[in-house]
Amino acid sequence: MLKNYLKIAIVVLRRRKFFTFISLFGISFTLTILIVLTAFIDKVVGDNYPDRKRDRSLYVNRLQEIGTRSGGINSSSGGMSFYFLNHYAGSLKTPAKLAISSNFNSTNTYVNNKKIVINYKYTNADFWDVLDFDFLEGKSFTKQQIDNGERVAVISAEIKKEYFGDEASVVGKYIEADNVQYRVSGVVKNVPITLYMIYSDIYLPYTVSKTDYNNSGYRGNYTGILLAGSKADISKIHQEYEQMVSRLPMESKDFDKIFSHAETFIKNYVSTGDEEKSGVAYAITAIGIFALLVMLLPTLNLVNINVTRIMERSSEIGVRKAFGASSKTLIYQFIVENLILTFLGGLIGVVLSSVILQIINSANLIANLELSLNFTVLFIGLLICLVFGLFSGVYPAWRMSKLNVVNALKMQ
Amino acid sequence: MISLQNIQKVYRTSTIETLALNSINLNIKKGEFLSVMGPSGCGKSTLLNIMGLLDAPSKGDINIDDQKLNNLSDKQLAQFRNKKLGFIFQSYHLINDLKVLDNVMLPLLYRNSSEKERKQSASEALGKVGLSNRVKHFPTQLSGGQKQRVAIARAIVGKPEIILADEPTGNLDSAMGNEVMDILLHLNKSEGTTIVMVTHDEHMAKKTHRLMRLFDGSQVQ
Numbered sequence: 033m034l035k036n037y038l039k040i041a042i043v044v045l046r047r048r049k050f051f052t053f054i055s056l057f058g059i060s061f062t063l064t065i066l067i068v069l070t071a072f073i074d075k076v077v078g079d080n081y082p083d084r085k086r087d088r089s090l091y092v093n094r095l096q097e098i099g100t101r102s103g104g105i106n107s108s109s110g111g112m113s114f115y116f117l118n119h120y121a122g123s124l125k126t127p128a129k130l131a132i133s134s135n136f137n138s139t140n141t142y143v144n145n146k147k148i149v150i151n152y153k154y155t156n157a158d159f160w161d162v163l164d165f166d167f168l169e170g171k172s173f174t175k176q177q178i179d180n181g182e183r184v185a186v187i188s189a190e191i192k193k194e195y196f197g198d199e200a201s202v203v204g205k206y207i208e209a210d211n212v213q214y215r216v217s218g219v220v221k222n223v224p225i226t227l228y229m230i231y232s233d234i235y236l237p238y239t240v241s242k243t244d245y246n247n248s249g250y251r252g253n254y255t256g257i258l259l260a261g262s263k264a265d266i267s268k269i270h271q272e273y274e275q276m277v278s279r280l281p282m283e284s285k286d287f288d289k290i291f292s293h294a295e296t297f298i299k300n301y302v303s304t305g306d307e308e309k310s311g312v313a314y315a316i317t318a319i320g321i322f323a324l325l326v327m328l329l330p331t332l333n334l335v336n337i338n339v340t341r342i343m344e345r346s347s348e349i350g351v352r353k354a355f356g357a358s359s360k361t362l363i364y365q366f367i368v369e370n371l372i373l374t375f376l377g378g379l380i381g382v383v384l385s386s387v388i389l390q391i392i393n394s395a396n397l398i399a400n401l402e403l404s405l406n407f408t409v410l411f412i413g414l415l416i417c418l419v420f421g422l423f424s425g426v427y428p429a430w431r432m433s434k435l436n437v438v439n440a441l442k443m444q
Numbered sequence: 445m446i447s448l449q450n451i452q453k454v455y456r457t458s459t460i461e462t463l464a465l466n467s468i469n470l471n472i473k474k475g476e477f478l479s480v481m482g483p484s485g486c487g488k489s490t491l492l493n494i495m496g497l498l499d500a501p502s503k504g505d506i507n508i509d510d511q512k513l514n515n516l517s518d519k520q521l522a523q524f525r526n527k528k529l530g531f532i533f534q535s536y537h538l539i540n541d542l543k544v545l546d547n548v549m550l551p552l553l554y555r556n557s558s559e560k561e562r563k564q565s566a567s568e569a570l571g572k573v574g575l576s577n578r579v580k581h582f583p584t585q586l587s588g589g590q591k592q593r594v595a596i597a598r599a600i601v602g603k604p605e606i607i608l609a610d611e612p613t614g615n616l617d618s619a620m621g622n623e624v625m626d627i628l629l630h631l632n633k634s635e636g637t638t639i640v641m642v643t644h645d646e647h648m649a650k651k652t653h654r655l656m657r658l659f660d661g662s663q664v665q
């Protein structure tokens with residue numbers, strides 16, 4: 033019997049090219065979006081190179097000062113100064129280590145008259161302990177080298193290739209950035225730019241920075257990662273940080289409030305916007321609604337198309353019932369039809385997404401981000417397909433089976 | 445073979461109540477060819493649908509082959525229709541998505557049979573209506589007379605004992621209509637199939653064994 037259903041389904045789908053096309057398009061398009069989205073999220077959230085200790089790290093990337101007294105509102109927000117992180121965040125008791133690094137800046141450099149854009153970032157020594165970089169050769173710079181203000185650099189594999197070409201080993205060689213020569217101490221595996229607190233092409237000791245890292249203002253362009261000795265310390269550190277911030281003296285009369293938080297990776301990643309409007313809540317709601325829409329609209333649409341299509345075939349339903357099909361048999365028939373359709377759509381979707389992922393990767397739209405279609409994503413995709421197929425088939429099939437034969441035959 | 449006792453059918457809508465059939469008593473013998481006539485709206489189709497178990501009467505009993513058929517489940521009704529009954533409709537009701545052969549094979553899908561047996565039976569049935577050369581066509585590629593012959597092939601492919609035909613020649617010109625009528629007469633004679641046919645054509649009705657006239661839901665002859 034199943035073989036017959038399959039045969040009928042294929043005949044019908046081939047004859048109804050327009051409907052088949054619309055349905056396949058809807059399913060495969062939705063699936064593609066979902067798969068690409070999951071691949072992206074999976075990469076950003078799931079692959080944790082080089083911050084592999086994410087579960088016991090707290091991230092500090094913003095400080096906001098607000099003044100409401102003078103009538104209007106004064107506000108200053110963004111990164112923090114090296115001094116603030118080192119002096120205040122560094123004074124907390126519980127954290128085991130504190131990685132401090134600047135936002136990346138870009139500069140031009142020239143190799144054989146070819147211009148290369150290099151992103152550089154300043155770090156402290158803990159940065160290399162908190163994060164687990166994979167060194168392809170050499171090693172990171174030491175605390176001693178930092179304190180001595182040595183001009184040394186850790187560079188990414190990508191910039192090594194761009195700057196030095198195919199040379200096998202570059203440790204000890206010099207790389208020029210901003211008219212300064214830095215001696216390469218190590219080469220690390222690329223970090224995707226989506227991890228903006230960590231990504232860079234070259235990493236330099238903060239002591240060689242031209243801006244004054246002893247400037248005692250709160251605001252600057254550094255961010256920090258607090259590493260806990262164990263997971264249990266996370267909430268304690270979060271509290272300590274809150275208390276430290278609440279005790280901070282105001283920098284000037286213009287301000288009367290200071291906000292800054294040490295948050296887990298996810299919270300930190302999605303938190304945007306200003307303090308009082310709770311960026312986290314916004315972002316989570318927005319992502320949730322988006323995901324729901326992405327999944328719900330095509331499903332409803334598919335159910336709708338199916339109801340219309342099945343009602344269109346009411347005369348066929350009448351005929352089949354008159355010649356001996358029971359309601360149950362007909363429900364099976366329509367569900368099989370839908371499953372085949374969604375399965376085909378799913379297959380197209382998977383192929384389409386791998387092509388799109390390939391394009392995103394090869395175009396290098398997002399620096400160093402290698403998206404891949406992994407098996408979890410594939411499995412989720414196929415599962416969604418199955419749910420689509422059942423959901424969009426069962427309801428119309430059920431409605432159709434309620435149809436009285438005489439009425440079904442009358443409808444044309 | 446078919447026995448209707450005191451059949452009544454009332455259609456109720458929110459505004460009106462239509463008495464489509466009123467105390468119909470009818471006995472049809474095995475091998476009989478009965479024609480039903482009457483003005484439009486008098487209840488002919490309703491009568492045929494009730495006989496064909498496509499619709500339930502509001503009152504009364506139906507017996508076919510001494511089997512009382514009032515309270516069968518959906519599945520039992522489907523099986524009964526599949527084995528005992530064949531339908532022919534005025535507007536053919538072929539499935540346009542399926543080829544002629546697949547249309548004819550349709551009733552056999554709902555019983556135990558192999559693909560080979562089904563093809564064989566369908567080809568035979570198409571041979572009986574003279575359409576062996578249209579097997580691979582789609583219904584839309586056929587004339588009205590050819591479509592109705594395909595519909596007859598579909599009705600007889602499962603070798604039912606009873607054929608119910610609702611104005612089978614209603615949409616056809618007289619030449620095609622006569623062809624269809626000849627096939628039905630032949631079927632009745634050679635295979636002993638019991639046939640109930642609704643028609644507006646006195647001439648065709650005269651060729652059958654018995655004529656029943658309906659007026660406003662009641663039997664007048």
Ligand SMILES: Nc1ncnc2c1ncn2[C@@H]1O[C@H](COP(=O)(O)OP(=O)(O)O)[C@@H](O)[C@H]1O
Pocket residue numbers: 455456457462463464482483484485486487488489490491
């Ligand atoms: N589904 C229905 N709902 C309400 N009234 C109906 C329905 N089907 C038929 N009727 C009414 O029942 C009467 C008999 O209809 P029908 O059996 O189709 O007549 P005929 O086939 O003799 O032309 C008509 O008055 C018709 O309007």
Ligand SMILES: [Mg+2]
Pocket residue numbers: 488489490
């Ligand atoms: Mg009628």
